Each structure stands twice: as structure tokens, then as C-alpha cells.
Amino acid sequence: MIFLGLCVNLNWISEQYIRNSSFYVGLPIVVPIVLIAAIFLGIYLNLSIWYKLSDKTRFGAYISIIGAIVTISINYFFIPSYGYWASSWATFASYLIMMIISYFLGQKY
Incomplete structure (x- = not known):
């Protein structure tokens, strides 16, 4: 609910908190993507x-390394073409993949 309220009121909230108007161009596209990515990170x-409970903490390192590889790969290949859009989608994809891997490994172990 807060996510929806923030996205709907993004124009006037951004004018209150972001003084540099050159940042306004990316807000309607990037902020919702990064907010959904933050939800994936929370999940x-x-x-x-x-x-942590099953004493298999090495899986945490593996999942984090996979997330870092996804982020770095998307940023490396797509930032020259798409700019900051690629960074927001890289964050989205990385957290989504980490969430999915953790879910399925958690079901298995």
C-alpha cells in the first residue's frame, strides 16, 4: 500500500526532497523498479x-556471488546503451534471482 502511495504521489514528493530538477526525468521509471527490487530483497x-538455522551458511555466499555476477554482468553490457535504466533493472534482476534461488534451496534443504 505504501509502495502504491509513493508511486502515485512521486511528482510532488520529489519536488519537496530533490532540489536538483535534472533528477526528475528518471524518477517515474527508476523509482518503482527499485522499490519492487527492495521488496524482493526483503523477501x-x-x-x-x-x-542460518541449518548451518549451511556457505549457500549464503553462493547466492550472494550469483547476485553480484548478475548485477555486474547487466551493468557491464547494458549501461553503455541504456544508462541508469540498466542499473535499476540490474538491481531488480539480481534480487529477484537471489530470492528465487533461496526459496528453492530452502525447500530442498
Whole structure:
């Protein structure tokens, strides 16, 4: 609900908190993508309790390395063409993949 309220009121909220008007151009596109990515990160953090309780913390390192590889790869290949859009989608994809991997490994172990 807060996510929807923030996205709907983004124009006047951004005018209150961001003084440099050159940043306004990316707000309607990037902010919702990064907010959904933050939700995925929160879900991942809640799902990650399985490897801490089962003493399989090496899986946490593996999942983080996979997330870093996804982020770096998308940024490397797509930032020259798409700019800051690529960074927001890289964050989205990285957290989504980490969440999915943690869910399925948690079901298995």
C-alpha cells in the first residue's frame, strides 16, 4: 500500500526532497523498479533464515556471488546503451534471482 502511495504521489514528493530538477526525468521509471527490487530483497532476507538455522551458511555466499555476477554482468553490457535504466533493472534482476534461488534451496534443504 505504501509502495502504491509513493508511486502515485512521486511528482510532488520529489519536488519537496530533490532540489536538483535534472533528477526528475528518471524518477517515474527508476523509482518503482527499485522499490519492487527492495521488496524482493526483503523477501530474500526473510527466506535466508533457512541456511542460518541449518548451518549451511556457505549457500549464503553462493547466492550472494550469483547476485553480484548478475548485477555486474547487466551493468557491464547494458549501461553503455541504456544508462541508469540498466542499473535499476540490474538491481531488480539480481534480487529477484537471489530470492528465487533461496526459496528453492530452502525447500530442498
